Amino acid sequence: MKVGIIGAGQLGRMLALAGYPLGIEPLFLDRTADTPGGQVGPIITGDFADSAKAIELAERVDIVTFDWENVPSATLAQLPAHKVRPCARALEISQDRVSEKALFRALGIPTPDFAEVDSRADLERAVAAIGLPAVLKTRRLGYDGKGQAVLRKAADIEPGWRKLAGNPLVLEAFVPFEREVSLIGVRGTDGAIAFYPLTENVHTGGILRYSRAPYRSPALQRLAERHVRRVLGNLEYVGVLALEFFVVRGRLLANEMAPRVHNSGHWTIEGAATSQFENHLRAICGFELGATRARGPCAMINFIGNLPQLAGALHEPDLHFHDYGKSPRPGRKLGHCTLLAPSATSRDARLTRLLRKFRREGAEL
Ligand code: AMP
Numbered sequence: 001m002k003v004g005i006i007g008a009g010q011l012g013r014m015l016a017l018a019g020y021p022l023g024i025e026p027l028f029l030d031r032t033a034d035t036p037g038g039q040v041g042p043i044i045t046g047d048f049a050d051s052a053k054a055i056e057l058a059e060r061v062d063i064v065t066f067d068w069e070n071v072p073s074a075t076l077a078q079l080p081a082h083k084v085r086p087c088a089r090a091l092e093i094s095q096d097r098v099s100e101k102a103l104f105r106a107l108g109i110p111t112p113d114f115a116e117v118d119s120r121a122d123l124e125r126a127v128a129a130i131g132l133p134a135v136l137k138t139r140r141l142g143y144d145g146k147g148q149a150v151l152r153k154a155a156d157i158e159p160g161w162r163k164l165a166g167n168p169l170v171l172e173a174f175v176p177f178e179r180e181v182s183l184i185g186v187r188g189t190d191g192a193i194a195f196y197p198l199t200e201n202v203h204t205g206g207i208l209r210y211s212r213a214p215y216r217s218p219a220l221q222r223l224a225e226r227h228v229r230r231v232l233g234n235l236e237y238v239g240v241l242a243l244e245f246f247v248v249r250g251r252l253l254a255n256e257m258a259p260r261v262h263n264s265g266h267w268t269i270e271g272a273a274t275s276q277f278e279n280h281l282r283a284i285c286g287f288e289l290g291a292t293r294a295r296g297p298c299a300m301i302n303f304i305g306n307l308p309q310l311a312g313a314l315h316e317p318d319l320h321f322h323d324y325g326k327s328p329r330p331g332r333k334l335g336h337c338t339l340l341a342p343s344a345t346s347r348d349a350r351l352t353r354l355l356r357k358f359r360r361e362g363a364e365l
Contacts, residue, residue, distance in 0.1 A: 001285045002027060004061035006048065006075075007068035008037025010324040010333065011261050014269070015067060016041040018277035024285060029057045036324040037067070051078040058083055063284050065239065069094045069259055070141055085238040085284040090259040093235075097139045097170050097256065104254045107230040111254050112246070117169040123161055126171040127151070133174035136160045138167040145206015150174065175253060177246035181215055182264040183224040186240045186279045187232040189286045194279070195225050196272060196292045199264045201244070207331065209365050210351065211264045211300045213271065216344075223252055231257065240265070240280040263302065267338045270320045271298035296340055297347040301354060303335040305364040312361070313337065316354070331364070 001024045005012045008030035016026035016037060028035070028043040037043065046053030049072050058064050058079045065085055066076075073095065076088040093099045101111045115126035117136065127134065132154065138147035147167070149160035152174075180203065184196045197214030198221050228243050242262035245252040265276035274282075274290025282289055306328055313321055318340040326334050339354065341347035359365050 002061040004057040004064040005037060006066040006071050008035035008043055009067050010036045012037035012067035013040050013324060014277045018275055019281050024281050027057060027061050029053055036326060039325045048072055048075055051075050054079060065284050067260060086259050090235045090237055094257050094259045095140055097137060100257055107234060109227045109254045112175050113173040115171050117171050120161060127157060130171055130173050135172045135174055136164055137170050138164055139170050148206060175246045175248060177248050179247045181247055182242050182244045183228050184240060184242045184262060184265045184276055185228040185232055186283050186289055187237050188283045188289050189238055192289055193229060193232055194289045194292045196265060196268060197294050198224055201264050207304060208263050208302055211267060213267050213298050214294045220252060239283045240276050266336050267298040267300040270338050271295055271340055297344045298338055298340050299347055299351040300336055300338045302333055303363055304333055305330045306362040307334050308358045308361045308363055
């Protein structure tokens with residue numbers, strides 16, 4: 001099988017690396033060749049809006065997928081629909097925070113209160129309806145906390161508006177969550193579905209810093225699976241889908257979905273029977289899904305802005321280092337590591353120690 005991957009970031013790179021042992025050859029499309037994916041597989045260079053390049057990609061592969069949800073939907077619309085997995089509709093919905101929340105609500109999945117904001121007057125009305133604190137976000141193209149302003153008090157409204165005005169916006173109630181969790185599900189072409197254990201995620205400044213899995217709560221696992229199953233079924237989805245939730249007083253509120261492999265599932269490379277990357281490929285290629293059980297307690301730490309010294313990490317038992325081959329820049333995800341431990345207690349102790357060590361070495365954590 002040949003799989004075309006639109007976007008050659010670290011997610012595309014890890015997809016390609018998971019595919020080689022199964023005999024699945026990648027072909028990337030991205031703006032430049034020196035990308036994490038382009039370093040490990042062949043690449044067509046071209047703009048994501050250049051449909052001629054996307055058509056060339058589709059002609060040279062069996063299935064087209066993507067590692068980035070902001071691929072222009074007009075580009076995907078040019079491709080034969082049966083070759084695109086997951087489907088273009090899933091991608092389009094996930095590109096707009098309002099469509100995403102509308103889908104969640106239509107499927108009975110609770111979300112934070114929200115209101116569309118297209119003008120200053122809309123913002124006043126939305127604040128009156130939702131109250132403060134609240135989070136003003138761009139509907140499209142926001143990622144890793146970009147395109148967001150937290151409005152804590154009335155004096156924050158005007159600066160928040162000035163920061164983001166000019167884009168279609170959404171105001172969301174600020175959720176005083178106890179924790180954030182995500183559930184990764186995968187659906188095959190035959191409709192078979194598998195779920196990974198819940199992952200607990202810690203963000204600062206809107207960027208995922210570290211995750212721990214499995215997050216053991218049978219009740220929340222069941223609830224999250226019910227929610228993700230509805231989305232997978234409704235979209236007749238094929239591939240890996242991630243849903244992020246806020247946990248508030250034992251309830252789950254859906255924050256957003258990603259129609260792709262997800263940062264909170266990186267621990268599955270070494271920590272699960274089958275990684276999210278392999279399972280995405282298995283699903284989109286029409287193969288049987290692999291087991292999703294965790295091998296034991298795991299933690300994943302993102303390396304942001306700065307990579308820690310490899311030499312200082314290699315002696316750590318069961319620590320797995322991933323360098324994405326990117327040049328350092330503040331706020332940029334450059335790599336991650338996953339650690340496996342015999343118990344949740346020892347995992348947590350090692351996580352605390354490693355976070356401290358990586359911070360000392362200049363990592364943004
Ligand atoms: P997002 O881009 O929507 O995933 O937001 C990034 C992160 O910002 C989330 O993972 C939360 O940590 C925080 N955040 C986003 N929206 C809200 C909200 N409505 N209430 C509280 N925190 C939020």
